Amino acid sequence: MPKGLKGKDDMRIRVIVPNGMVLEREALKITAPGTEGFFQVLPRHVSSSWSLRQGVLTVLGEDGEEHMAIDEGFLVKQDDLVIVTCLRAMRGESLETLLESVDRSFRETEEKEQQLKEVLVKLETETLKSFMDLG
Structure with missing residues (x-):
């Protein structure tokens, strides 16, 4: 969908590890393990960046929740795109x-x-x- 037509409550997340991308999907809410504690990212939040610690990243989308174990890294939100970079990531059912x-x-x-x-x-x-x- 062209960027101008996206709704204000749409956000896209990409999780990237050294050997490639392990997740790319739409998200309504992201809960991440920050170095200062867990935090949430919502579509209307301002662009920002956070340091991540090892823990569970949770992505809530229209089709349900997805959990991913991640290693240390960074989360950057810019407009409607959230990029998580970390050393290791593991998805679970x-x-x-x-x-x-x-x-x-x-x-x-x-x-x-x-x-x-x-x-x-x-x-x-x-x-x-x-x-x-x-x-």
């Missing part, structure tokens, strides 16, 4: 399934980090042992 997916993803990440720490400790130990053998 419902808030419950989203939380389960995030929990599973965090557990997998923690396991990988633990494995990496073990490899680094082993490497450091072997390096120190090699230096001691030289002396």
